Amino acid sequence: MSDAIRFEGVVKTYGAKRALDGLDLVVPRGSIFGLIGSNGAGKTTFMSVTAGLVRFNEGRVDVLGGGPFDPVRQRGRLAILPQDAHPPAYARVGSLLEYYAQLQGLGGAAARKAAGDVLQWVNLADRRESPTRSLSHGMLRRFTIAQAFLGDPEIVILDEPMSGLDPVQVDSLRKLIAGRRGAQTIILSSHILSDLELLCDHVAFIENGRLLRQGPISEITRRGSHLGYHLDRAPDVAALSAGLAGVELIWNPAASVLDATYGEPEWTAATLNAALLPRLLAAGVGVLEVSRGSNLEREYLRNAALGPPASSRS
Numbered sequence: 001m002s003d004a005i006r007f008e009g010v011v012k013t014y015g016a017k018r019a020l021d022g023l024d025l026v027v028p029r030g031s032i033f034g035l036i037g038s039n040g041a042g043k044t045t046f047m048s049v050t051a052g053l054v055r056f057n058e059g060r061v062d063v064l065g066g067g068p069f070d071p072v073r074q075r076g077r078l079a080i081l082p083q084d085a086h087p088p089a090y091a092r093v094g095s096l097l098e099y100y101a102q103l104q105g106l107g108g109a110a111a112r113k114a115a116g117d118v119l120q121w122v123n124l125a126d127r128r129e130s131p132t133r134s135l136s137h138g139m140l141r142r143f144t145i146a147q148a149f150l151g152d153p154e155i156v157i158l159d160e161p162m163s164g165l166d167p168v169q170v171d172s173l174r175k176l177i178a179g180r181r182g183a184q185t186i187i188l189s190s191h192i193l194s195d196l197e198l199l200c201d202h203v204a205f206i207e208n209g210r211l212l213r214q215g216p217i218s219e220i221t222r223r224g225s226h227l228g229y230h231l232d233r234a235p236d237v238a239a240l241s242a243g244l245a246g247v248e249l250i251w252n253p254a255a256s257v258l259d260a261t262y263g264e265p266e267w268t269a270a271t272l273n274a275a276l277l278p279r280l281l282a283a284g285v286g287v288l289e290v291s292r293g294s295n296l297e298r299e300y301l302r303n304a305a306l307g308p309p310a311s312s313r314s
């Protein structure tokens with residue numbers, strides 16, 4: 001996979017505030033990429049710089065292999081849906097989308113077709129003649145998602161597309177976006193990490209305008225190297241560890257979870273379970289659940305507590 005976006009040491013200041021403080025970030029082409037970070041971490045600023053909407057002060061930005069993105073010269077190749085985007089209230093759904101398609105550079109018939117296609121895709125074809133003010137919150141969100149995907153831009157950026165939606169709408173939006181996997185590069189942010197975990201194939205953790213960590217989600221959540229044993233009491237970790245060379249066992253009393261970290265190919269999930277479960281049961285410890293890999297939320301909190309990698313600390 002080549003890069004869709006590459007940031008190297010990017011700094012963006014607002015007065016004295018360094019919204020991006022030497023950000024290094026690579027978004028692989030064709031990925032569904034999740035941006036994770038606390039309020040004020042720099043996610044929206046990263047999106048705005050990527051879309052060429054705000055200038056940066058230092059560093060290198062490359063979008064689609066052509067340097068910083070130029071929204072005029074490269075129109076139609078990238079679309080951004082800002083947080084809480086609202087279309088004009090008195091426009092009609094279909095004609096507004098056609099107008100947006102024309103702004104993307106499509107001619108009359110092509111714009112009409114593109115508007116019809118995206119309305120079909122987001123299940124709003126029957127609202128084509130409705131004024132946008134008559135749409136529910138979930139429908140409005142689907143309308144703005146349709147707008148972002150108009151004309152199939154190579155990069156689509158969605159800032160918190162799921163916020164304020166009910167679980168059914170979130171599920172339907174997730175399926176819509178997942179259906180585009182591989183066809184476009186899709187970048188999205190959300191504070192609901194379980195949504196991102198279900199949808200994204202790559203994620204980045206950002207704090208204070210810097211990268212904490214990025215990578216494929218399977219790597220971040222350590223699916224091939226971590227098992228968690230939810231137990232009904234504290235085990236004797238020293239006794240359990242005997243003879244398990246290459247396995248690190250850590251008891252987490254707050255969660256009542258024994259975390260086991262191992263390296264393949266010496267150990268696999270199956271061989272570690274075969275070794276560990278009989279020992280736990282023989283010691284009279286109840287095993288309530290075994291889970292493979294960590295989850296995104298736990299890994300984000302762990303990385304946020306560790307801070308940026310030593311090489312990027314100034």
Ligand code: ATP
Pocket residue numbers: 014017018019037038039040041042043044045046
């Ligand atoms: P959230 O999750 O709350 O949306 P975020 O990660 O998107 O946050 P940004 O909106 O990128 O964060 O903001 C990064 C920092 O830059 C914050 O400290 C914010 O206050 C500051 N900032 C962003 N835009 C501006 C602006 N136009 N003027 C001044 N400061 C700004």
